[in-house]
Amino acid sequence: MSSYSVTEPSQKSKTVAAVLVIAYALITMVPLVWIILTGFKSPADAISYPPKVVFDPTLEGYVNLFTTRTRVTPEDLEALGPPETWYDAIVRQYDMVIAGPSKFGERFLNSIIIGFGSTFLSIFLGTLAAYAFSRFRIPLADDLLFFILSTRMMPPIAVAIPIFLMYRQLGLSDTHLGMILLYTAVNISLAVWLLKGFIDEIPREYEEAALIDGYTRFQAFYKVVLPQAATGIASTAIFCLIFAWNEYAFAVLLTSATAQTAPPFIPTIIGVGGLDWPAVAAGATLFLLPVMIFTIVLRKHLLRGITFGAVRK
Amino acid sequence: MATIEIRDLRKQFGDFTAVRESSFTIEDGEFFMLLGPSGCGKTTTLRMIAGLELPTSGEIYLDGEEVSQKLARERDIAFVFQMFALYPHMNVRKNITYPLVSQGWPRNRIKAKLDEVAGILGIRDILDRPVGGLSGGDRQRVALGRAIVREPKAFMMDEPLGALDAEFRERMAEELRALHDRMGATTVYVTHDQLEAMQMGDKIVVMNNAVVEQFGTPREIYDTPATMFVADFIGDPSMNFLPFEGVLAEGASSVSLGGIETAIPMAREGARGRLVLGARPEHIALTDDGPLRGRVAATEYLGTSQVVTLDTGFGEVKARIAADRRMAPGETAALTIDGTRVTMFDEGTGRALRSELNEGVI
Numbered sequence: 148m149s150s151y152s153v154t155e156p157s158q159k160s161k162t163v164a165a166v167l168v169i170a171y172a173l174i175t176m177v178p179l180v181w182i183i184l185t186g187f188k189s190p191a192d193a194i195s196y197p198p199k200v201v202f203d204p205t206l207e208g209y210v211n212l213f214t215t216r217t218r219v220t221p222e223d224l225e226a227l228g229p230p231e232t233w234y235d236a237i238v239r240q241y242d243m244v245i246a247g248p249s250k251f252g253e254r255f256l257n258s259i260i261i262g263f264g265s266t267f268l269s270i271f272l273g274t275l276a277a278y279a280f281s282r283f284r285i286p287l288a289d290d291l292l293f294f295i296l297s298t299r300m301m302p303p304i305a306v307a308i309p310i311f312l313m314y315r316q317l318g319l320s321d322t323h324l325g326m327i328l329l330y331t332a333v334n335i336s337l338a339v340w341l342l343k344g345f346i347d348e349i350p351r352e353y354e355e356a357a358l359i360d361g362y363t364r365f366q367a368f369y370k371v372v373l374p375q376a377a378t379g380i381a382s383t384a385i386f387c388l389i390f391a392w393n394e395y396a397f398a399v400l401l402t403s404a405t406a407q408t409a410p411p412f413i414p415t416i417i418g419v420g421g422l423d424w425p426a427v428a429a430g431a432t433l434f435l436l437p438v439m440i441f442t443i444v445l446r447k448h449l450l451r452g453i454t455f456g457a458v459r460k
Numbered sequence: 461m462a463t464i465e466i467r468d469l470r471k472q473f474g475d476f477t478a479v480r481e482s483s484f485t486i487e488d489g490e491f492f493m494l495l496g497p498s499g500c501g502k503t504t505t506l507r508m509i510a511g512l513e514l515p516t517s518g519e520i521y522l523d524g525e526e527v528s529q530k531l532a533r534e535r536d537i538a539f540v541f542q543m544f545a546l547y548p549h550m551n552v553r554k555n556i557t558y559p560l561v562s563q564g565w566p567r568n569r570i571k572a573k574l575d576e577v578a579g580i581l582g583i584r585d586i587l588d589r590p591v592g593g594l595s596g597g598d599r600q601r602v603a604l605g606r607a608i609v610r611e612p613k614a615f616m617m618d619e620p621l622g623a624l625d626a627e628f629r630e631r632m633a634e635e636l637r638a639l640h641d642r643m644g645a646t647t648v649y650v651t652h653d654q655l656e657a658m659q660m661g662d663k664i665v666v667m668n669n670a671v672v673e674q675f676g677t678p679r680e681i682y683d684t685p686a687t688m689f690v691a692d693f694i695g696d697p698s699m700n701f702l703p704f705e706g707v708l709a710e711g712a713s714s715v716s717l718g719g720i721e722t723a724i725p726m727a728r729e730g731a732r733g734r735l736v737l738g739a740r741p742e743h744i745a746l747t748d749d750g751p752l753r754g755r756v757a758a759t760e761y762l763g764t765s766q767v768v769t770l771d772t773g774f775g776e777v778k779a780r781i782a783a784d785r786r787m788a789p790g791e792t793a794a795l796t797i798d799g800t801r802v803t804m805f806d807e808g809t810g811r812a813l814r815s816e817l818n819e820g821v822i
Contacts, residue, residue: 375549
């Protein structure tokens with residue numbers, strides 16, 4: 148005899164739930180796996196029909212992603228002697244030699260600087276503002292909060308042209324600082340609102356206890372509130388980074404030579420020497436990694452319940 | 461250890477007045493209770509003494525020094541919160557020593573002090589535990605440890621037993637009082653529980669609607685309430701109020717309660733109009749014969765005594781009588797009020813009228 152529980156799911160519903168979750172995970176994973184696999188295919192395998200699931204993996208896509216190449220005559224190739232490195236060897240199969248590094252590394256670094264820079268700035272300013280809104284009596288606090296939120300009510304691209312003109316005047320066009328400021332401006336509303344919610348939930352008594360125990364307001368904030376807000380800060384940071392990392396429209400419009408990020412760069416790979424899908428796929432795969440790693444690293448902070456039990460509600 | 465003097469203290473939150481011109485003095489080493497219903501301003505008063513809230517006007521003297529506008533950390537006052545407010549990301553040891561770390565104590569002194577405090581509170585075995593899994597009583601002990609470890613001038617306690625289960629509460633109340641007697645530290649304790657206040661306090665301030673209603677020892681507050689609010693709030697069941705229209709002459713030692721002559725302590729001030737005679741249930745005896753009669757509506761048997769509710773011409777009156785007497789609902793009985801223990805009130809103002817009983821107290 149099995150006993151029934153009101154709260155515990157039955158074995159049957161657990162099985163159904165597991166099947167649904169696994170099916171959903173598989174469906175969402177398909178495009179991701181496709182891209183990752185394509186990065187390791189040769190150009191011929193990448194466009195073959197029906198698509199090849201089993202193939203000889205090659206690093207061609209990655210080599211093409213990171214290099215620029217020129218075609219040479221077979222005689223010149225002969226004159227060069229045997230290839231010195233494994234990537235030389237790959238390139239020479241197509242009667243080409245490596246002319247130099249591509250701009251992908253640089254663009255990727257730009258993405259990292261701008262993405263993490265703006266995330267840091269958004270979180271830094273957002274936490275301080277959220278703390279102030281949560282704890283102090285601020286005149287017109289509700290109006291200010293609404294004003295901050297209202298910056299998010301239209302698509303950012305609606306103000307693209309004025310921003311483009313302003314940036315040109317200010318000399319911020321195509322600079323890292325310009326992009327960091329822009330993404331911070333877009334993210335700050337989200338950061339303030341999310342973090343205010345998290346800080347509101349931290350009982351004031353903690354800080355008051357610290358103030359009584361001899362700490363300054365800032366020390367109380369830093370030593371008592373921040374550790375409690377870690378969960379909120381981590382999840383807010385993930386949201387901010389994902390936006391800044393993926394942003395395409397402003398990046399196309401405002402960056403070109405120096406501060407261009409990876410999203411506008413990756414499509415341009417297609418144009419270089421025919422439809423080089425493996426190189427595009429390789430770029431997309433590498434582009435996925437930082438956000439994925441960031442999310443995995445902060446995963447444990449996303450789990451709630453650190454404050455459990457210390458204050459009885 | 462310190463004397464705390466509150467003078468004309470006032471706190472305004474926008475249009476709302478939380479505390480209105482309060483004055484009282486807390487003597488060195490006293491266990492001082494701030495008692496009142498929720499929202500009466502007692503916690504705000506406590507927070508102003510601790511420096512968590514700045515008064516709108518008025519002064520707070522800590523050992524003669526005016527501190528009302530000083531920061532909390534400059535006052536050397538410890539605070540025990542109702543919800544404990546233990547730092548959740550630290551273990552018991554760190555929670556207790558945190559105030560000492562902020563004061564820059566050397567390691568070996570912190571260790572010695574921690575050991576002493578843990579010994580006093582009996583929490584040596586849980587020092588390395590995270591605070592999350594502790595029982596309510598242990599959490600409160602840790603919160604107390606964090607307060608006493610600093611040897612502050614005074615302790616502020618905001619309903620420290622309010623979050624505990626009933627069985628624990630009794631024990632912690634005893635522990636708290638014993639701890640106070642051992643350390644002799646000035647303690648200000650906020651509670652809405654009149655029993656707790658009577659049981660633990662050396663002195664009690666009763667607050668209501670932002671105003672101090674009365675300030676005195678538990679005995680003074682119980683026996684000679686200054687207002688009808690205090691008389692009603694203190695005691696369970698609370699004081700009986702018998703309202704009547706009449707005249708009270710100065711020097712009189714009886715009043716005419718709707719024609720029934722009733723003895724009272726000699727009046728030191730006269731009054732006329734709507735008056736109220738206040739008598740505690742235990743000062744009302746039930747007899748077979750007398751002019752003031754009532755019909756028994758209910759009886760509550762309490763073991764050591766019983767409380768009989770009677771319907772009289774002056775409303776419902778409760779009498780506390782011996783447990784062995786049999787009273788059945790519907791029966792009528794005569795009420796005899798102990799004339800030496802009665803307090804007369806002016807119904808309009810709610811204020812007690814001066815008499816030989818409460819003279820010099822209110």
